Amino acid sequence: MTLDGPGTRSRATLTSLAAELGLHVSTVSRALSGDPGRVSATTVESVRRLAEQRGYRSNLTARALRTGRSSVVGMLVPRLTDEVLATVYEGVDLASMEADYVTLVANTLDDADLREQRVDLLLGRQVDGVILADSLLGSNAADRLDKAGVPYVLALRCLPTGLNVGTDDLLGGRLAAEHLLSLGHRRIGVIAGEDRASTGVERARGFLDACAEAGIAIPEHAVVPCRFSVTEGARAAAVLLDAAPDVTAIFAASDNVALGAVGTLRERGLSVPDDVSLVGYNNLPMAASMPVPLTSVDSRLVEVGRGAMAALLDLLDGGRPSSLRLAPELVVRASTAPPRA
Amino acid sequence: MTLDGPGTRSRATLTSLAAELGLHVSTVSRALSGDPGRVSATTVESVRRLAEQRGYRSNLTARALRTGRSSVVGMLVPRLTDEVLATVYEGVDLASMEADYVTLVANTLDDADLREQRVDLLLGRQVDGVILADSLLGSNAADRLDKAGVPYVLALRCLPTGLNVGTDDLLGGRLAAEHLLSLGHRRIGVIAGEDRASTGVERARGFLDACAEAGIAIPEHAVVPCRFSVTEGARAAAVLLDAAPDVTAIFAASDNVALGAVGTLRERGLSVPDDVSLVGYNNLPMAASMPVPLTSVDSRLVEVGRGAMAALLDLLDGGRPSSLRLAPELVVRASTAPPRA
DNA sequence: CTGAAAGCGCTTACAG
DNA sequence: CTGAAAGCGCTTACAG
Numbered sequence: 001m002t003l004d005g006p007g008t009r010s011r012a013t014l015t016s017l018a019a020e021l022g023l024h025v026s027t028v029s030r031a032l033s034g035d036p037g038r039v040s041a042t043t044v045e046s047v048r049r050l051a052e053q054r055g056y057r058s059n060l061t062a063r064a065l066r067t068g069r070s071s072v073v074g075m076l077v078p079r080l081t082d083e084v085l086a087t088v089y090e091g092v093d094l095a096s097m098e099a100d101y102v103t104l105v106a107n108t109l110d111d112a113d114l115r116e117q118r119v120d121l122l123l124g125r126q127v128d129g130v131i132l133a134d135s136l137l138g139s140n141a142a143d144r145l146d147k148a149g150v151p152y153v154l155a156l157r158c159l160p161t162g163l164n165v166g167t168d169d170l171l172g173g174r175l176a177a178e179h180l181l182s183l184g185h186r187r188i189g190v191i192a193g194e195d196r197a198s199t200g201v202e203r204a205r206g207f208l209d210a211c212a213e214a215g216i217a218i219p220e221h222a223v224v225p226c227r228f229s230v231t232e233g234a235r236a237a238a239v240l241l242d243a244a245p246d247v248t249a250i251f252a253a254s255d256n257v258a259l260g261a262v263g264t265l266r267e268r269g270l271s272v273p274d275d276v277s278l279v280g281y282n283n284l285p286m287a288a289s290m291p292v293p294l295t296s297v298d299s300r301l302v303e304v305g306r307g308a309m310a311a312l313l314d315l316l317d318g319g320r321p322s323s324l325r326l327a328p329e330l331v332v333r334a335s336t337a338p339p340r341a
Numbered sequence: 342m343t344l345d346g347p348g349t350r351s352r353a354t355l356t357s358l359a360a361e362l363g364l365h366v367s368t369v370s371r372a373l374s375g376d377p378g379r380v381s382a383t384t385v386e387s388v389r390r391l392a393e394q395r396g397y398r399s400n401l402t403a404r405a406l407r408t409g410r411s412s413v414v415g416m417l418v419p420r421l422t423d424e425v426l427a428t429v430y431e432g433v434d435l436a437s438m439e440a441d442y443v444t445l446v447a448n449t450l451d452d453a454d455l456r457e458q459r460v461d462l463l464l465g466r467q468v469d470g471v472i473l474a475d476s477l478l479g480s481n482a483a484d485r486l487d488k489a490g491v492p493y494v495l496a497l498r499c500l501p502t503g504l505n506v507g508t509d510d511l512l513g514g515r516l517a518a519e520h521l522l523s524l525g526h527r528r529i530g531v532i533a534g535e536d537r538a539s540t541g542v543e544r545a546r547g548f549l550d551a552c553a554e555a556g557i558a559i560p561e562h563a564v565v566p567c568r569f570s571v572t573e574g575a576r577a578a579a580v581l582l583d584a585a586p587d588v589t590a591i592f593a594a595s596d597n598v599a600l601g602a603v604g605t606l607r608e609r610g611l612s613v614p615d616d617v618s619l620v621g622y623n624n625l626p627m628a629a630s631m632p633v634p635l636t637s638v639d640s641r642l643v644e645v646g647r648g649a650m651a652a653l654l655d656l657l658d659g660g661r662p663s664s665l666r667l668a669p670e671l672v673v674r675a676s677t678a679p680p681r682a
Numbered sequence: 683c684t685g686a687a688a689g690c691g692c693t694t695a696c697a698g
Numbered sequence: 699c700t701g702a703a704a705g706c707g708c709t710t711a712c713a714g
Contacts (some may be wrong), residue, residue: 011489013707031707040683055488057465061411062707064402065690084420093448102466104445107434125443134684147396148352228629262370262632291573291603291632321356354691366699370693381699403691406706 010022021050032058045189064126073312074113074122074130075105082228084254084282084301088133090307099313101128108134110196111225112142119144128313135159136196151315153309154300158198163315164306164323167299169199172205172328176251176279176297179330181214183338185249185277188218189240191233191261193253193281194223203253203281203297217252222247226257233260241268248276248339255280255287262291273337283331293333300326353395356651362391370454373399398452405467415463415471415655416446417456423569425595425623425642429474429497432646440654442469449475451537451568460485470653476500477537496649497642499539504656505664506639506649513669514547517592517620517638518669522555524679526590526618529559530581532574532602532620534594536566544594544622544638561586569596571600573600587681590618596625599676603632614678624672634674641667 018025023043030039031047064070075092077085089105097102098103104122108115115134119142122130130145130152141162144153145152158164170250180188190207193200204223211218226236233256241251241264252258259279265276272278272292280287283298307324314321343475355373359366364384371380372388372438391397405411416417416433418426430446434595437444445463449456456475464470471486482503486493487524499505521529534541552559563585567577574597581591582605595601599621613619613633620627624639650663655662 013710015707025707026686026709027684030684033709038683043683057407057461059403059467060465061402061467061708062690063709065400065406065706066708066710069691070402078429080421081424081427082697083422084426086424086427089450090420090422097462102445102462104443107431120398121438121443124398124401126400230627234630257629259627259632260630263630263634266632286571286597286600289575289601289604291600291607293604313457356691357692366691367693367702368700371700374693379699384699403706404693406690407692407694409706505703662684 012051012056013059017047017054017056019052021046023029023047032056035143045254070126070128072125072127073103073128073309074102074119074125075103076108076118076130076132076134077105078110078134079107080089080105082256084228084256084285085156087284087301088305088308091302091303092131092155092309094302095313097308099309100116101309101313103131103309104171107257109192110134110140112136115142116144123148123150127314129153131155131156131308131312132288133271133308135198137201138196138200148184151312153308153315153337156199156304162241163321163326164312165311166304166325167328168325169299170209171327172281172297172299173203173208173251174202174210175328175330177207177210177214179279179332180197180249180251180279181211181216181296183249183277183336185339186216187244187247187249188216189244189247189250190224191219191236191240191250191252191257192223192225193257194227200225200228200253204208219244222277226253230256230260233257234264235260237261237264241265241270249278249336250276251279253281255282255284255294258277258294258296259286259290269289272335274340277339279336287331290331290335292335295333295336296331298329298331300328344417349519351536352402353392353397357438358388358391358395361386361593373397375602377410378659383504400486402667409594411469413466413468414442414444414650415460415466415468417442417449417459417471417473417475418446419451419475421446422446423597424625424627425569425597426474426497427623427647428642429646430633433472433644433645433650434646436647436654440650442650442654444472444650446595451475451477451535453477453480454660455483464489464491470494470657472496472649472653473648474498476539478539478542479537492653494649494653494656497540497645504652504662504665506652506668507539507645508669509666510543510669511547511550513546513550513591513622513638513640514549516552516671517544517572517622518548518555520636520677521590521592521618521620522552522557524590524618524677526680527589528556528585529557529586530588530591531559531565532561532581532591532593532598532650533564533566533575534598535568540595541566541569548592558652567594569595569597571597571601575605578602582606582680588617590620592620594622596621596628596635599635600602600631613676615681618677620677629674630663631676633676634677636674637672638675639670639672641669
């Protein structure tokens, strides 16, 4: 480990390569950028070889300053400790890497002030575009980005306007409802998720709509909003069971929330699925490995991330990408069964 | 949402402010950087006001090119979808923000080639330093960083040499052992965690050492290594129970692994803690909200992240920070009880 | 096919 | 206290 500051060992630059080869820096630049037909094959060859030997790596900072493109995109998430968001990020990151971009991610904790601050930070870093995975309903996407003319894409959490890449959560909620209804459940509770996020709202609405169409009314007191965390899931489940103790099934708008709910059910001596069936959402890896493997709606989070980045890259290339809603899929496991006779 | 490319609306620059004020760009730079006593108070005042009005934001790319300091640090993690690493990152990010740095994070998936590639990427981005939270025992920290003279700090996962910031995992393992021994357990299994990472190895060794000192021998077949995930935890628990079906307690080197183990125990009709007591590690929020609240060793992950960044910043300022081992703490919950009589 | 020049936006010795 | 100049490392029209 070194204690010297950065740049102690002088790195190779275009200029140093040029000097060593007796060429002009501009020629070396062209040779390396692979402008085909604009520079002789032999020159390209010798430049490439020396660059390799000297361990030359283009200074992306300088390039960014010169071209006005940083090859950096920003990404806003509520928090990265939420595996759901970390998974979307993973998709974004994969697509970034393939396109020689890099993604600067920032937590906003569902806090409006912090969010503004983070956007400012990203803009100061000259990001070419931004992926917003933390949108709250009723707010605009991001004033500052609009003002700065920096393109952005909404991911996962959607808004009525703007370029959106997410899962069809209305359909996802519907799939969960159809599954429980087909098993014979009639008294069902819903832990609806974050009520300021499209994900929470639409999953619940899709579920409730499907129930209503089947002639099953879910009373209001059996629908409890809840932030997306294990702890909040446990709390919301308690509220739900107090208000509607006779439910035979619960739809939770996320796997973490479902995990919290399992704890509360157990505390009350209710077992899954014998007493209460449980459906989660997102189909995180843990769903399959939970104490009782969890039936869950797969929301294709990595693809959401990849898709959002692809749309942003298209935008940056002057394209006109359209919004995308991926189709979710129900994965049935042991946590759901017919209600007790 | 705009479809224009970046930079469409021309942003205020030092030059544009200077022109508007009839000052030289260097004066404006000094006024804004707050060089005290080097520029008149009235000038500072007028420059500040205009900068505010025009929404001036310093171009950090240009500054980086000029000063040779990017105010960007890199961070390597095995994967960010692991809540443990995401939590360490959160600490790093908080400390970064306070110091006007930004952290570029990259997944390396415990894969050596991908890691080299990621380091190259970070170096190309002119990072001032790097936090390595993905070290594997037996490998060096990072050749490329040494060669490039870029300072780095090891976080969470430690190596025998280099600047390390982590938890005292030997002690953590010991705390878990003392707890189970004091409850009266004598036949104990260990799911030892990733055997290429210091965290996995030291937690297990601390545990085994404490048992040995108490005169309790844990046979080799009751110690199963395991990657840090729910899925792997479930698998390892099965291996363990096949090899040592008579255990009355299990120490799992992470909470995720413990969660996986709960599933396996349940499958086999064993209940926690009546048949088998279970101790996890890290004390993630979910530990408290698991179906059976999990006894766990708190590894102070946010502090590890903060400490690692503080050490790196010290290094970048020419300081000589020393390694840091934080003291873990046992948090007792419902998953541990005396063995059945 | 290669060279020479300009310039991205900033900071920092050097003058005055 | 302010100005003028140089330069970080690159790219890209413009010549030749």
